[in-house]
Amino acid sequence: QKEVEQNSGPLSVPEGAIASLNCTYSDRGSQSFFWYRQYSGKSPELIMFIYSNGDKEDGRFTAQLNKASQYVSLLIRDSQPSDSATYLCAVNVAGGYNKLIFGAGTRLAVHP
Amino acid sequence: GAGVSQSPRYKVAKRGQDVALRCDPISGHVSLFWYQQALGQGPEFLTYFQNEAQLDKSGLPSDRFFAERPEGSVSTLKIQRTQQEDSAVYLCASSPPGRTDHNSPLHFGNGTRLTVT
Numbered sequence: 093q094k095e096v097e098q099n100s101g102p103l104s105v106p107e108g109a110i111a112s113l114n115c116t117y118s119d120r121g122s123q124s125f126f127w128y129r130q131y132s133g134k135s136p137e138l139i140m141f142i143y144s145n146g147d148k149e150d151g152r153f154t155a156q157l158n159k160a161s162q163y164v165s166l167l168i169r170d171s172q173p174s175d176s177a178t179y180l181c182a183v184n185v186a187g188g189y190n191k192l193i194f195g196a197g198t199r200l201a202v203h204p
Numbered sequence: 205g206a207g208v209s210q211s212p213r214y215k216v217a218k219r220g221q222d223v224a225l226r227c228d229p230i231s232g233h234v235s236l237f238w239y240q241q242a243l244g245q246g247p248e249f250l251t252y253f254q255n256e257a258q259l260d261k262s263g264l265p266s267d268r269f270f271a272e273r274p275e276g277s278v279s280t281l282k283i284q285r286t287q288q289e290d291s292a293v294y295l296c297a298s299s300p301p302g303r304t305d306h307n308s309p310l311h312f313g314n315g316t317r318l319t320v321t
Binding site: 096123124126128134135136137138141180182184189190191192193194195196197 | 235237239244245246247248249252254259260295299307308309310311312313314315
């Protein structure tokens with residue numbers, strides 16, 4: 093069974109701090125990694141994707157990938173209360189089409 | 205709008221009833237996925253279409269679940285003889301063709317929240 097593991101949280105950070113969200117995956121053949129944000133009662137919204145080892149930055153968000161350790165993370169700088177949501181890590185299933193396996197998500201709470 | 209459209213937004217069914225959930229993907233997206241999301245969990249894969257062909261239905265939990273996409277555009281997920289454990293949000297997602305070296309992101313619709321009483 094291919095798995096994606098995330099700490100369920102809640103992760104509580106003060107406004108303006110850096111939030112660090114982590115994810116591990118079991119399929120060594122996975123090549124594509126995605127972070128989705130999901131507000132309560134809403135559908136998942138893509139915020140970052142990363143395909144290569146290293147860091148990828150987009151505004152306040154940085155995705156980090158380490159394929160050797162099978163680890164992907166998301167850093168949110170200058171966290172805002174509006175960032176409070178569940179963050180879903182998704183990993184493609186190797187050797188086929190665009191099927192994604194999702195973790196259970198980490199709930200982030202940014203308090204003023 | 206240009207996003208993935210799902211209907212109905214909410215559905216309440218009595219146990220034993222049949223339901224049909226509709227998904228209209230983004231125009232030009234050949235790949236279409238159905239996911240099931242239980243409360244507090246991540247989305248779980250149900251089935252995948254490439255155009256009209258259903259290439260993977262390994263996630264369908266039982267033979268009460270059936271999906272189709274007859275013309276390679278709109279898709280319908282049908283659940284027969286609904287049970288309480290079918291209560292969940294059903295998400296449809298579509299994606300354009302990916303490159304050979306990496307995958308395209310999935311774009312999700314707003315989902316259908318099914319409650320079986």
